Amino acid sequence: MAQPTALLHGERWPVQGFESIQPGTFDAATVVFPNMAAYRARDWTRKDGFIYGSHGTPTTFELEARIARLEGGLHCLLSPSGLSAIALVYMTFLKPGDELLVPLNVYAANRVFITHELAAWGIHVRLYDPTDLETLEFSDTTKLVWIEAPCSTTFEFPDIVEIAASAQARGVLTALDSTWGAGIAYRPFELGVDIAVQSLSKYANGSGDTVMGAITCNDKGLYEALKLCAMRMGLGVSARDAASILRGLDTLCVRYRAQDAAARFLVSELSRYGDVLRVLHPSLTACPGHTFWQRDCVAAAGIFSLVFQERFSSTDVDRFVDGLKLFKIGFGWGGPVSLALSYGRSVVSAEPLEGELVRISVGLEDPEDLLADLAQGLRLLPSID
Template identity: 50%
Template sequence: MTQKKPDLATALIHHAYEPPAGFVAPQPAVHKASTVIFPNTAALRARNWKSKAGYTYGLHGTPTSFMLEERIATLEGGLQTLLVPSGLAAIALVDMALLKSGDEVLIPDNAYGPGKELARNELAGWGVTHRFYDAMDPGSLTAAIGPATKLVWLEAPGSVTMEFPDLPALLRVARERGVTTALDNTWGAGVAFDAFDLADGQGVDICMQALTKYPSGGGDVLMGSVTTRDEALHLKLKFTHMRMGWGVGANDAEALLRSLPSLPLRYAAHDATARTLAQWWATQPQVVQVLHPALPGSPGHAHWKAVCTQAAGLFSVVFDERFTAKQVDAFVDALRLFKLGYSWAGPVSLVVPYDLSSMREHPAWKGTLVRFSIGLESADALITDFEQALAASGLA
């Protein structure tokens, strides 16, 4: 008697075969899910989305996202990590979880621009006030902290202008006044210094990164992370994370998991080439300042040296004000290997010109600033590109 063929739709959905356990490979598996299946109602009612003891819903975590969270926590030197869709979302998560109407947040004047705009607009609309302080002067932070201050942002080095602050001094000011600190550690990437242990066994309360940059390393993933060491603080952030519905795609998490093992090697390579190029620019008569924390004479070099072992592949140069913005733009446009584009830490070198007067209330230099993100090309090839662009634009 021939066996009757089963109903195909049902059989394909409820197929009985389960692959054997024990498969191990260099790269972790990718788990995609919105719905998570429970074995029974007792398990459904017993599982708690707040921990990694089990799975409840795809937005609250899968084996893939849990694994990435744990590895980022190790990278940062923390205990818990939350993943969000971008670095800016990581800043927003911290602000939204810790600030309410009537509170105040203090932000370095040289911090990441979109984070400042978030304070000027959304936070202000919600009744959260903000003030900008001079990150290079701990006294400026001391003067700014008041009874309403609930959060102090730190960034090392400053965005675009690359000043490296005295992080231990700033942390002491905040800690003595009982104010929570959050560091944008995208530049350090968990490699250049230990943000949770900066001085006397003390460090920041929260460390966030744009994983878009060094942890990804490919210029093709948008993601952010927020890492802590304190369980109560982590849960406060996690509740907001849950209520906002923030999640990351499994394929993006997979890309990060593939890139992380090479992060220390890539960071060191970017660092070495960037220092070579920064030193080359320091000999060029067209520029009045090379902004690279590891370069003597760059603002905050001593502070960098006190806490860092490495530096990111990122630096800026300030052209002499005798050159117009149009002339500097012509130099940027003449570059061949450097591509014009935002972000950094990928394999391709990038360049962006900036108008200092539009970035700071009191810029320390006059002239046009150009930021270079150094990729993985050879230093000799990139220097040759600089030389031909200077000549082609008439700046040589």
């Protein structure tokens, strides 16, 4: 056998009988079928065989199984990003003429997709106030209700149970962005929702180096519809990225609770600066929806927002952010390094915000060090004349 042929067709090292802490990473685009009968029996919705890299590998199937268990669901589908997971839900279950109900304070990237793509496809959108469910109005064409718990910038926490029950009574699907909960703070399906969408780039990954999303559900029919739509769009994730998320899951519970505790410490301390700012976090009684968070959750994540008094300009607040030593400037949350990012005054929220908003993502630094850094940053603000 010639050397090039021998290199390609030599016997492979057996993997049976080998076990390690982390599951194996199986990279694949082309998957080899043992015979034509196996090829003809292929089914994109099943996980008892392999078809092509975008269908899945042992590595991605392992991650899907773990995310399903984490969320308390039965079926999970990975997607290239959290936003692509959101878009996949919309494209699977909405068609021209259908209506989508979405909270007015929905994640900004979600809003942009709705405004541009869904509107252009003839899908009607009705906004509701998640803090006032009298505004949750259904019609004969309503097919899907989107829920965020909580809003990822202003942290209003909705009554998920009531929204899900209202939708179910009308035969309408509900989909929940559960990224903040991460499978730790609450169990989506125990609250009555049909679909849970999570950006695994955040807490699941925990390192800030991998982008991925996941969709979890209990109903097999919903899963199969999502899987076939993903197949037709050619969506898939790499095994190496999946392996990165799998490693992150090993420490998810410990990291989440540590960042939750640190955030609550900071929130409590910063609430004393009432003459300078307002603090937004579901654990605070003044936060809209606090009672629903208290009823439905066992944790509160590691992100919160600061709303500065109206007298401070964007230049003032930028000076505060730029002056922080430990907090880096960037999108995202759930990673090891703390982040701060100014959103200005244009944030859409259930309650009007009069001043500049800065979102804080708490990392794994010592909470006392983080507090000292925020305190010295606040001293950079101009004093009252």
